[in-house]
Amino acid sequence: MARxxxxxxxxxxxxxxxxSAVAGDYSAICALxxxxxxxxxxxxxxxxxxxxxxxxxxxxxxxxxxLREIVCWLEAEIHTPPPVILVDCNGVGRGVFESAQAAFKExxxxxxxxxxxxxxxxxxxxxxxxxxxxxxLQHLSGLNAAAEAGRLIIPANLAHGPSLEAEARSLSxxxxxxxxxxxxxxxxxxxxxxxxxxxxSMAVHAADTVWxxxxxxxxxxxxxxxxxxxxxxxxx
Amino acid sequence: MNVPAxxxxxxxxxxxxxxxxxxxxxxxxxxxKFPGLALDRWQQHALRLVADPPVDAITQALTNLxxxxxxxxxxxxxxxxxALAWFSCNKVPIRQIKIPGSPPRREVTDLQPTxxxxxxxxxxxxxxxxxxxxxxxxxxIGFEQSSSDRIVTESGSKLLALPASSTARGETIQxxxxxxAGHLEGGGEDVTGVIFPMMSSFCxxxxxxxxASTPGNPQGLFYRCVQDPQKMRCNLVEASVSENPRITxxxxxxxxxxxxxxxxxxxxxxxxxxxxxxxxxxxxxxWTDGRGLFSISALKASVTDExxxxxxxxxxxxx
Numbered sequence: 001m002a003r004x005x006x007x008x009x010x011x012x013x014x015x016x017x018x019x020s021a022v023a024g025d026y027s028a029i030c031a032l033x034x035x036x037x038x039x040x041x042x043x044x045x046x047x048x049x050x051x052x053x054x055x056x057x058x059x060x061x062x063x064x065x066x067l068r069e070i071v072c073w074l075e076a077e078i079h080t081p082p083p084v085i086l087v088d089c090n091g092v093g094r095g096v097f098e099s100a101q102a103a104f105k106e107x108x109x110x111x112x113x114x115x116x117x118x119x120x121x122x123x124x125x126x127x128x129x130x131x132x133x134x135x136x137l138q139h140l141s142g143l144n145a146a147a148e149a150g151r152l153i154i155p156a157n158l159a160h161g162p163s164l165e166a167e168a169r170s171l172s173x174x175x176x177x178x179x180x181x182x183x184x185x186x187x188x189x190x191x192x193x194x195x196x197x198x199x200x201s202m203a204v205h206a207a208d209t210v211w212x213x214x215x216x217x218x219x220x221x222x223x224x225x226x227x228x229x230x231x232x233x234x235x236x
Numbered sequence: 237m238n239v240p241a242x243x244x245x246x247x248x249x250x251x252x253x254x255x256x257x258x259x260x261x262x263x264x265x266x267x268x269k270f271p272g273l274a275l276d277r278w279q280q281h282a283l284r285l286v287a288d289p290p291v292d293a294i295t296q297a298l299t300n301l302x303x304x305x306x307x308x309x310x311x312x313x314x315x316x317x318x319a320l321a322w323f324s325c326n327k328v329p330i331r332q333i334k335i336p337g338s339p340p341r342r343e344v345t346d347l348q349p350t351x352x353x354x355x356x357x358x359x360x361x362x363x364x365x366x367x368x369x370x371x372x373x374x375x376x377i378g379f380e381q382s383s384s385d386r387i388v389t390e391s392g393s394k395l396l397a398l399p400a401s402s403t404a405r406g407e408t409i410q411x412x413x414x415x416x417a418g419h420l421e422g423g424g425e426d427v428t429g430v431i432f433p434m435m436s437s438f439c440x441x442x443x444x445x446x447x448a449s450t451p452g453n454p455q456g457l458f459y460r461c462v463q464d465p466q467k468m469r470c471n472l473v474e475a476s477v478s479e480n481p482r483i484t485x486x487x488x489x490x491x492x493x494x495x496x497x498x499x500x501x502x503x504x505x506x507x508x509x510x511x512x513x514x515x516x517x518x519x520x521x522x523w524t525d526g527r528g529l530f531s532i533s534a535l536k537a538s539v540t541d542e543x544x545x546x547x548x549x550x551x552x553x554x555x
């Protein structure tokens with residue numbers, strides 16, 4: 001019987017970067033959990049990449065089905081509060097986001113729309129639309145900053161941990177003719193992907209916004225039985 | 237930047253000598269008018285270049301273009317405001333008259349200088365102009381007009397806040413300050429074509445253009461001035477964070493934790509690619525093409541075997 005130390009009841013963001021069922025790239029899912037501590041200098045949460053998985057050529061309904069399986073397992077077995085579900089809303093993700101809103105009535109479902117901004121001035125969370133707006137450059141830079149600050153934890157036995165590193169290594173900047181910083185997107189035709197790193201960095205961006213100390217305190221009031229730390233939970 | 241410190245002698249700041257010195261030297265002038273103001277060495281050097289630009293060794297022309305490449309929080313806007321205030325109070329436009337057959341003659345004009353701040357947005361230009369207004373007010377200079385984007389002093393000098401776009405046309409100016417010149421759309425090349433024709437041709441030796449910015453876009457006039465100041469006949473002033481006593485190690489560490497390497501190295505100081513150390517004695521860098529977005533060493537350092545991954549049960553097709 002495996003045991004997960006300190007895992008009971010931590011808030012989780014389940015982030016999904018869906019891909020087309022006919023395209024060659026992957027749909028990726030990341031479970032990001034709050035490590036229970038804070039990076040004091042910026043008051044941002046220390047986060048753990050607790051799970052990563054991906055699949056090729058899956059339909060929209062299959063993505064929703066898989067998200068449902070993970071949500072049920074997290075709540076029933078790990079006793080987390082209902083995970084926040086975050087879906088990349090660009091392209092095919094829009095349909096997955098709308099389906100998730102209809103399918104998960106007990107969870108907060110949030111969309112993530114990538115903008116063209118490079119200075120972060122247009123980054124915002126629109127509560128009425130339940131949408132994050134941020135440029136890809138900003139949220140990927142945010143993930144790097146989290147790693148630099150030492151507030152990102154990646155378990156050594158994480159499946160796709162090496163893929164996360166490989167994808168991060170392949171991402172670079174390019175300067176457009178008009179002087180904007182762009183991401184040099186990987187070419188999926190040549191088996192270059194960024195789905196894993198994208199799902200993780202969206203989740204970290206959302207965590208930095210949503211998991212403030214005040215919000216975590218509110219969650220603890222709401223789920224006092226679940227938000228306890230340092231409890232060993234038996235896993236079959 | 238190796239600029240010798242030139243302390244202001246207290247005796248030289250008063251009386252007629254001090255007054256005459258202030259006419260020529262903005263550092264001495266600020267010492268007289270704002271005794272509590274401490275200017276860093278780069279600020280003193282930059283201001284003196286505006287007041288007394290050197291002569292180009294090859295062309296024998298005045299290098300009346302300055303380029304200030306500094307990190308954030310170094311006081312660029314404050315220095316720009318001081319330059320605006322000093323220029324509008326003390327700079328007397330001098331006209332050079334050339335008559336065929338006789339040596340050129342220099343003649344003092346009765347013009348009053350017009351100074352303009354250009355920035356990507358008028359709001360940003362107004363912010364720098366506000367520094368100029370504060371300095372003029374502190375120096376007891378009266379205003380005939382004062383609004384957020386326009387100041388006319390009692391002596392007739394004009395200070396304007398203008399957008400760095402083609403709509404700025406129509407003024408003749410003696411001092412142009414282009415704020416955040418390294419971050420203008422398209423490198424600011426189209427804006428250059430608007431600003432430089434506005435510089436007064438009546439008394440060109442009394443005009444000056446300042447490009448002040450943190451580095452960003454690796455194209456455009458600001459970039460070219462930094463890359464080859466000699467070819468551009470430009471006075472390049474560079475300042476690193478180590479020259480600013482107000483920027484502490486803690487502040488830099490906090491910024492490093494928030495910003496990515498790309499932005500940190502263009503806003504504050506470069507980062508050593510191998511060790512990850514902050515090179516605080518070097519000025520910030522321009523963005524580079526093909527630069528990796530992630531610090532792989534930091535990502536590797538995030539991997540630990542002290543925590544376990546969640547064992548989410550697998551599902552067909554997912555892995």
